[in-house]
Amino acid sequence: MFSRIADRYDLLNRLISFHFDTFWRKKAVEALALRRRDPIVLDLGSGTGDLSLTAAREIKDGTIIGLDFSLRMLQLAQEKKRRLPYGRRTAFILGSALAPPFKDEVFDAVMTAFVLRNIPDLNLFFRLAYRLLRPGGRLVSLDMFPPSRFPFSFIYSFYFYRLVPWIGAALAHDRSAYQYLSDSVKTFDSPETIAELIRRTGFEGVKVEKFMSGAVCIHGGEKPRMTKQA
Numbered sequence: 102m103f104s105r106i107a108d109r110y111d112l113l114n115r116l117i118s119f120h121f122d123t124f125w126r127k128k129a130v131e132a133l134a135l136r137r138r139d140p141i142v143l144d145l146g147s148g149t150g151d152l153s154l155t156a157a158r159e160i161k162d163g164t165i166i167g168l169d170f171s172l173r174m175l176q177l178a179q180e181k182k183r184r185l186p187y188g189r190r191t192a193f194i195l196g197s198a199l200a201p202p203f204k205d206e207v208f209d210a211v212m213t214a215f216v217l218r219n220i221p222d223l224n225l226f227f228r229l230a231y232r233l234l235r236p237g238g239r240l241v242s243l244d245m246f247p248p249s250r251f252p253f254s255f256i257y258s259f260y261f262y263r264l265v266p267w268i269g270a271a272l273a274h275d276r277s278a279y280q281y282l283s284d285s286v287k288t289f290d291s292p293e294t295i296a297e298l299i300r301r302t303g304f305e306g307v308k309v310e311k312f313m314s315g316a317v318c319i320h321g322g323e324k325p326r327m328t329k330q331a
């Protein structure tokens with residue numbers, strides 16, 4: 102499904118979010134709060150590379166590795182990175198976030214954007230992210246959630262659950278993919294449930310930053326310097 106919509110993915114993201122997606126990704130990169138020089142950062146489910154490239158632009162040094170299981174998404178990321186001066190500090194790898202091809206404790210940060218809702222086993226996803234991080238490394242996730250507060254939740258439901266599948270059909274010629282997007286948000290866990298899951302994995306200082314009445318959230322947490330086994 103992701104390969105099918107890849108060519109129109111960026112356009113639809115900008116339209117559906119009224120361009121806010123670029124702002125949220127920048128906020129997610131800020132939430133990494135990197136302390137080391139030349140950090141190595143992993144982007145799980147990197148898609149067309151927007152989060153990786155935002156990180157490369159904002160962080161100024163270091164290396165960003167994007168991992169995704171959609172070849173078409175990665176091809177588009179590869180094309181995009183060639184056009185950007187900071188693109189040379191990114192690398193895109195084909196693989197699954199649930200079987201990442203990396204050694205333990207090699208990354209200073211693990212980030213992910215708009216991926217959690219597609220993961221069948223979130224416990225495993227967070228455990229693997231924990232293992233890949235160096236002690237003191239940070240996990241940051243940006244994602245969409247069902248908004249909690251009226252009247253925003255009411256307006257949002259109409260827009261996101263009714264209009265978005267229609268926009269997907271008209272512009273990406275793929276109603277089912279955008280119906281899936283809409284359904285995956287509607288049926289997703291609350292931000293608090295995800296925060297608790299991250300905490301239970303062993304992360305410390307877990308915080309949630311909410312935008313638009315919680316329709317978009319950034320979760321962040323740190324792997325303890327004295328590590329527990331995840």
Ligand SMILES: C[S@@+](CC[C@H](N)C(=O)[O-])C[C@H]1O[C@@H](n2cnc3c(N)ncnc32)[C@H](O)[C@@H]1O
Nearest residue numbers: 103146147148169170171174197198214215219
């Ligand atoms: C909604 S897109 C988000 C892309 C990008 N992170 C962004 O900010 O636009 C979700 C991406 O996650 C990828 N994905 C989903 N499950 C995955 C998994 N288990 N392993 C690797 N990639 C995955 C999909 O191929 C897709 O490119």
